[in-house]
Amino acid sequence: MQENVTEALPRPAEQGTLLDRVRSLVLGGEYPPGAPLSEVLLAEEFGVSRTPIREALKQLQHEGLVEIRPKVGTFVREPTRREIVELFQLKEGLEGLAAGLLARRGPVPELDVLERNVEDSVVAAAEQDAERYASLVHEFHWTIIRGSDNRKLVEHYDRLMNQLAYHRMVVRTAEHPGRIRTSTEEHRAVLDMIMAKDHFGAEAAMRNHVYASSRELLTDSATAHESSLL
Amino acid sequence: MQENVTEALPRPAEQGTLLDRVRSLVLGGEYPPGAPLSEVLLAEEFGVSRTPIREALKQLQHEGLVEIRPKVGTFVREPTRREIVELFQLKEGLEGLAAGLLARRGPVPELDVLERNVEDSVVAAAEQDAERYASLVHEFHWTIIRGSDNRKLVEHYDRLMNQLAYHRMVVRTAEHPGRIRTSTEEHRAVLDMIMAKDHFGAEAAMRNHVYASSRELLTDSATAHESSLL
DNA sequence: TCACGTTCTCTTGCATGCAACAGAACGTAC
DNA sequence: GTACGTTCTGTTGCATGCAAGAGAACGTGA
Structure with a gap:
């Protein structure tokens, strides 16, 4: 069901840099606010290692889209x-x-x-x-x-x-x-x-x-x- | 000479996150526009490995302060x-x-x-x-x-x-x-x-x-x- | 002297390994 | 049942190693 959403769209996430793809993932609504974004899972999903995923998540943190709790995890951020x-x-x-x-x-x-x-x-x-x-x-x-x-x-x-x-x-x-x-x-x-x-x-x-x-x-x-x- | 400048200042760069410190370095004017910012040199200077330096530089790129030319190097960016x-x-x-x-x-x-x-x-x-x-x-x-x-x-x-x-x-x-x-x-x-x-x-x-x-x-x-x- | 092909060095890009820590899960004493 | 101490699992933080590429340096031929 969740996957079908991405499948139905023209897949804008497939294009562009890794950062854009991860951002689209977060903005796509597949992960509800508060949902954890595991580095290893994302790494597997995108077929890369943790390092570039980390860089993207760090950037998304500065954009205010995710929250990184040190030593705990990264979560989709819900704006107040x-x-x-x-x-x-x-x-x-x-x-x-x-x-x-x-x-x-x-x-x-x-x-x-x-x-x-x-x-x-x-x-x-x-x-x-x-x-x-x-x-x-x-x-x-x-x-x-x-x-x-x-x-x-x-x-x-x-x-x-x-x-x-x-x-x-x-x-x-x-x-x-x-x-x-x-x-x-x-x-x-x-x-x-x-x-x-x-x-x-x-x-x-x-x-x-x-x-x-x-x-x-x-x-x-x-x-x-x-x-x-x- | 360059080092003396940092020594002379009240060292605001010593406080805060690594990102802040690197940003202060760039904004401090010690590196003129166009000057290369080697990851390894910065890593040595701050006593950390390349990885956290890379994250900071990547962020500074998104802030428009530095330019990262892939496989070439990172340079202080001069705004037009x-x-x-x-x-x-x-x-x-x-x-x-x-x-x-x-x-x-x-x-x-x-x-x-x-x-x-x-x-x-x-x-x-x-x-x-x-x-x-x-x-x-x-x-x-x-x-x-x-x-x-x-x-x-x-x-x-x-x-x-x-x-x-x-x-x-x-x-x-x-x-x-x-x-x-x-x-x-x-x-x-x-x-x-x-x-x-x-x-x-x-x-x-x-x-x-x-x-x-x-x-x-x-x-x-x-x-x-x-x-x-x- | 100049043009061009080659090597060589220095840079980043990414994968991986290990350590440190937070928080859940569990067991135990009371 | 409850409070508390302990283990245990999962996560990130960072260091390191290796590969790929860009561009300088160099040599060679004309």
């Missing part, structure tokens, strides 16, 4: 509710910053991508295609982040999202039809500001949007699986 | 000018965010620290005590960052500053009497906004301040040692 709130605050700051930076740039290809994205989102929303909508939301945010033309920002955002990616909380927005409509309008508002080169307004609109969706997710999770988050 | 600009943009965003968050919080002890800090800064500026002034600036910024009460923000900011801490560029502000006065006034403005609980104004004031000082540093370095940064 407080941390999630903090991460969303950061997300708001970084995405706002990115939107502002993008607005300052001239006419760049990212704008076309965003325009089509918003149009497609409207369609996906009308068709109630939750999966496609979630995918478009993902693209929208990442396009703006990358559109900032600031690689360090992208790096930090990536780190942030990895920590936030737990529990596939990301796609939950798609389940609320009411929120979808609001969310689409907010995307539209952000894009308008960017195209108007109003970097101040773009940042404000983006932050407003991120804040609204994070509030949605936080209140959601609080009621849905309060025990695991609080 | 573009990266420095990107980092300053991020710095502006994070410090602005922190100032805003701090302003939202009620009357917290950080406010007293900041108040005294600004007062002391005025004195230090009047007395032309550059070292003390630089120290106070450092405290001012970190107090606001920590005052955000957002540990994830602190973590990201710490990472950021490590990358920016190269070449002790940080203290250069102290060399410009004109900039000092402006800088102090900007600190005062930020503090006023925070104490007025104007989180919007606090963020704006902070960003304005960070932007101004980063412009100062960037134009400085461009003229001073253009070759090494561009």
